[in-house]
Amino acid sequence: MKFIASVLAALVAASATSVFVSAENVVEEKMGNAERAKKQKGKPVQASSPLRTRPARTGVHQHSLEEKQKGYSAADLENRYDTVLPDLDSATSGGGHHQRELQGMYVPYVGIKWEELCSSEGLEMDVMTECIWKGFIPESAAAEVSVEQDTSPVEATIAEDGVLTTLFNRNNGGSDGGAIYFDLTAQRCVTITGWEFNTAGTGSITGSLYSRSGSASGFQTTTAGWAPVAVDVPTTGAGQDNPTSFDFGEVDIEEGSTIGFAVIISSGNDYTNGGTNGALDFYEDSMGILRLDDMGATNVPFTGGVFDPRMVNTNLHFRLSFDCEDNNPCIGHGYTHDHHGQFYFEHCDSKIFIQCSEYGQCFERHCPYGTRWSQAVQTCIRESCVPEGCDDPCTPDAIASEDLFHPFCPGTDHEDPYKFIQCSKFGESFCMHCGPYTMWDEAVGSCDHLRECADPALNNCGPNDICIELPYPKTFFCQPCPTVSDGFETGDFGALSWSGDWEIESDIGSGHVFEGSFSARNMDIDNNEQSTLMLQFEISCDSTISFWFKTSTESSFDFLQFFLDGDMIDEWSGTNDWTLFELHDVAAGTHTVTFTYDKDGSVSSGDDTVWIDNFRVGL
16 A cells, blocks of 8 residues: 555656657557657647546546446547556556556556456457457557457348327227327436327318327416417317328426426317227337326316316327437447448437447437537537527528518517527527617618617607607617517516416317417406406507407306596406407506406306407507
8 A cells, every 4th residue: 555655656756757649659669759749740729628627636536427428539539538658668568657547537657557457347458458358449449459349230120200190090089179188208318299180170270289298188278377389279180080280399208207288179189988989098019118197188278177088099200319328429430430421419408419429339429518419410500599489580481581680579478679680501590689779670670770869859750750859979869669478478467567366277278368379368357346357557659559359148147347546448248259449549658457347236147257368568
């Protein structure tokens, strides 16, 4: 022990004067200094591996086991590790005072033979005295290796695509627009890429898909926790017991997680009663990766009685995400290219990607902070800046047509004339601010200068603009009158300063939302009670108040009433489908709007409910 301690101390002291060279120089030991210097001249400095940050060399350092990759090429070693080349003559005689970082750790090399060193780490020797992983030969040494090695490719077992099929043998079905529920549990990270269901409908039909984190069990009669994946997607029905395909997009399911789903089809779901017609309690794909469990059906989505068991008739196509442990996309050892001639693959975690070496090694790389992997362009790109509820304009079609500049979330609660969205050629979205005294002009597809005006008091900007003062320097410019709007797409009343006891309604195929996924509705009340929603706002120019409303009440007795500054403007009762209301010439200033559902002393009819959506104050 005293001897080892003294050796380590000597090594630390010697490290200050040690000469570091790359692993590539192992096979160049006989190369003269001048020739080596000529070879290294002009060689670019390469960035360190994104896998980890190498700590400062302060004596013997132990790396984590997961970073001991299977096989390093000369370039890998050069980029990833510093190596101190031992003096072979002095090393074998015990006279060397050097360190070598081997298999992820710094190894003292004093009086130890190379064979013993490699053997102690479970490694083999090649004739160039280079410690390597079993079965792997560095590219730079391959030409001079005389020991026969098996370099034939070892094919990886790769499951790129799979399908989970239940059955297409219906003996029951839900009402048109009803819902069927099921859970999907993944043993590995998967992406659902294709959705096929059984419906008797033919011709033009629509379908909607909703999901929730965790099981659907216990949540079939409530909208709590459900979110739309795709709503009213058009397709052509294939008829009973035939797969009808719906373009619901892709849904990722993480390893070990469960997601509940609800499918709503305009022509009704065709399904199979549990335990009949060969229906099982659950289904798995042939690889045992994805499992589907029946969660029943309802004739009206998220309400009413649950019919259970009811097995959904479906084909679910999925793609496995790659990783280096369970679904390695890289071909094994040898001098071949990896799977399908690619070197980069998507990982279950969007912030990680798979990189294959030309020898079939598999590396899991991390994207830089704030970026995610894009398989389409095979690089890490910035996270989208586009807020939720606003369509990202940087689509593949937009990039292909070089349509790279777009207004900021037009027609949504996030609309801002002083911002725009710029797309990169890789499909990244950058949320940009217009320059001083400019705003977005769709006519020119860019930010343009505001028009000057003489004085706010003169208001010579025209009917759609207002003259404002900019203090630095003191100048007057025209700008559009600001808009106050709320479509309730945040899923709450937080977008504006609403107050009252109304509730948010989800569109789960109910028809109770005019546009998007949410609307506002009254709280459930008894006879002789009122439910109220109120908003105070300020506008800087004369504007129009507009909103869409719907009622299902006792006609002529239970009313939706609309007030402005305490004065009732209008009221509605009975059955009214979505209708637009507009109140023009509302003067600039501070105002209060109030929506009230007012019930009389007896009788309830219809849904006993009123709704509003897409409230807006502007020109």
